[in-house]
Amino acid sequence: MPRAMTPVERVTEAFGAAIAEVSAVQGTPMLRVEKEHVPVVAHYVHTHPELRGTLSLLWAMDHRPREARSELYYLFTLRERREWLLLRTELRGEDRLFRSITPHIHAAKWYEREIRDLFGLIPQGHPDLRRLVRHEHWPKGTHPLKKEFSWNTVLQRQQGEYRFRHIEGEGVFEVPVGPIHAGIIEPGHFRFSVAGEPIMQLELRHFWKHRGVEKLFEQQNLATAVPLAERVSGDTTIGHSLAYCQAVEALLGLEVPRRARYLRSLFLELERLHNHLGDVGAICNDTAYVLAHAHCGRMKERIMQLSDRLTGSRFLRGANQVGGVAVDLTGAQLAEVVTELDAIEPDFSELERILFANASLTDRLETTGVLKERTAWDHAVMGVVGKATGIDRDLRRDRPFAAYDELQVKVSVYRYGDVRARMRVRMDEIHESMRLIRDVRERIPQGPITAEPSGVPVAGDSRCEILRSCSGPRFSGRYWGTSSRTSR
Amino acid sequence: MFRIIKKSLKTGIVTGRHPAAGPTTQPVSPEAIEKAKPFRKSLTIREVDTGSCNACEMEMNALANSVYDVERFGIHVAASPRHADALVVTGPVTVNMARPLRDVYKATPGPKVVIALGDCAITCGMFAGSYAVTGPVDRHIPVDLRIPGCPPRPAEILNAINELRQDKPTRCEP
Structure with missing residues (x-):
């Protein structure tokens, strides 16, 4: 009987040239993928019947000032054996664009918005690029996790508006709740669009308590x-x-x-x-x-x-x-x-x-x-x-x-x-x-x-x-x- | 029904079954006691979290359980600042919460007292200086009572609030 292929072998076989490097971080296999191939590789890992990986974490790193590059890491947990698989991609020099995986993988939605806010890297093709952590009054160009940003910067306030999505129609009401709302509980803003009992849409606005x-x-x-x-x-x-x-x-x-x-x-x-x-x-x-x-x-x-x-x-x-x-x-x-x-x-x-x-x-x-x-x-x-x-x-x-x-x-x-x-x-x-x-x-x-x-x-x-x-x-x-x- | 009654009888009264708190470390000022005069019989609190780690919130919630049972002292928690006599503020005031905090203070009808709960609300604690933190609560609104601790135990919170609502101050600021 042929030996079952490991997840890494499967991905490298399917995408030979797109995988730049195979390594491991303390037992977790890590694949370096060229940035333009990330969405297809991620989609493959997410949907392949033998892999069925869910995105457990997505994070970025700024290597400046040591090296002029940023990195993105995608951690998948595979379904069957609950193994981890790590994808990594690099943005060299002043490159600030990467391709969003959100159109295929819902779980990446907030991660990518957060990376955009904190690192100033832009997920191309993301369906919702509204600010997440940085509320509308944060000055333009503030990206706290960039290395050149000093931790004790005093932020100025600017004018701005967060655009909520609205549903219109007969009998549709919008109920805004929060940020300070009933109960001994943390703040959050919720906007319910309701038609009678059924909730047609809920817009969330969080990160009120972002402490850096x-x-x-x-x-x-x-x-x-x-x-x-x-x-x-x-x-x-x-x-x-x-x-x-x-x-x-x-x-x-x-x-x-x-x-x-x-x-x-x-x-x-x-x-x-x-x-x-x-x-x-x-x-x-x-x-x-x-x-x-x-x-x-x-x-x-x-x-x-x-x-x-x-x-x-x-x-x-x-x-x-x-x-x-x-x-x-x-x-x-x-x-x-x-x-x-x-x-x-x-x-x-x-x-x-x-x-x-x-x-x-x-x-x-x-x-x-x-x-x-x-x-x-x-x-x-x-x-x-x-x-x-x-x-x-x-x-x-x-x-x-x-x-x-x-x-x-x-x-x-x-x-x-x-x-x-x-x-x-x-x-x-x-x-x-x-x-x-x-x-x-x-x-x-x-x-x-x-x-x-x-x-x-x-x-x-x-x-x-x-x-x-x-x-x-x-x-x-x-x-x-x-x-x-x-x-x- | 029988089962429920049996359980209640078996459990008995648990109110007060907690270790006694030490003496309050921050003295309550006579002005604050004077200000809290109307609330000696009944005090309605609105809790405002401006960036805490939620430990202070959990201890505030614990105050309402049957062990501490703050309602026996006439203390209630209101859902809206418009129904409140006191604001209990926790956490260093974050950049994003600075304006809601001022709004909530304006929305609270006078006379009112403000209680800063926990080290973060008093000094910003470990978060002092961060780009996302604007400063302690008293940078934004006047504070009448400070309850230090990370987080303060429920018994300590209760002691401090009771000291605020007493007839005569036991200790004065030097």
Whole structure:
């Protein structure tokens, strides 16, 4: 029987001349594609029945002042074996144009708009080139992630207008909401065009809270940027800091001790627990079942107080550090965690039974907000929403990090894609997280909790690149790191 | 129905089951206490996020859960600034949120108090100097009460707000 072709062989066979170079970044195959061929190659990777890659991330890099070129990276996750495939293309010199892949791949839409805003590179053929990050009052020509742009520039205001799309017709109303809107929640502007109940169009306007985090990262050095990573998103403190730490560790060639890896898994699962408990409560609250919200809020609070007792922060801040963890847990503390979970789990199971016995609640959850698998696929949906739509992916299982290579993660997948399915995924994950934490306690080895930083990148040449990922409760994060000896 | 009642009875009262907060680190000024006088019995809050990481929002949400239960102190959260007595602002004020913040301040009827919640709202925290951040909240609107922390614990927020609404100041600025 002939050996099955690898994804790289398939692409190189189909596009021989268009592929300029084949290499690998820490095990992930990377193909350099000439820029005019990117849309066809991307389309091939996206649609070929053996590959079926979804665009997981698209990002750019400005190599100035060292080299006069910019680069674009397209990260695809392939369907069958959940492998990664990285496409890379170069814009040499003052070239600012690249070809948009959005007409074929919906998921690229916001990435390309963001690259245009932040790097000033223009995706040709993009169907919507309105500003995304830069609101209308930002001066023309402001592209913060270009290297010549100074991080502490004071922006001037200019006059401008964001053009919303309008739907006109009899009985069509436009309902603007936000940016400051009901609830204790972050700002966002939503413009609904409605004809009675059905929503005909929704225009989103976001990035109200753009703080320039990427640029701030450039000002930090590798070891000290962890607090900044923790503050990218408050509820995913461990998720972001872990992804960041893993990226830095790969750059420095640090081997994280096993005990630290177990503790990282434990912290990540604690974070998942409080997020999911909060979310299950919020879904019930939004469907007017306040009782369940009260119970979930109470259980979530117990997890937050437990985190506070363990690490001195209700959000587990300061728990991660480059090379390992900063907080070690004693045997008594681990026992306390498990005792607490032993109390919460039956409590939560009881609540689940009450929820699903309530017809007026389940009636509001079932067949509500259905996301079809095809739509989810087109938009490269991941995480809880993806799992509720039948997309069986979980980085903890597919690309194990922390201690997940030794802990078996059971991924729950539902097919219906409605609110009920999304709630079920969260509920299953709550039980799974508790099981994992118990597992951590059983298996955790003794030993050091941090590796000593050596301070020198391992790569032989002066530059090295890495890609590290981590799956938190609300995101699946990837940090791309490049470091050179001259830069920080 | 029986199941629900049984669950409630089994759970009992959880209000107040949290570690006590330490003393407030930022003293409350007598002027702010004077200004908050009309709100001693009832205070309606509008929360405005101007670029926080959402941790402060989560702690504000936690205030409403049955453990902290702020409603017992007559504190409510309103959906619109027009119904609010107090604005709680979190986060360094980003370039994109500077104007909405001023608008929301104008839309809030007087008398009103402004509370800056969290280190970012008070000093911009780690985001100070960034091109996308304009400065702390008091650069844009007058601030009456500052609650530091990253993020402050719910019990600390509650303490600070209660101190603001007391009859007599326990401590004065030197």
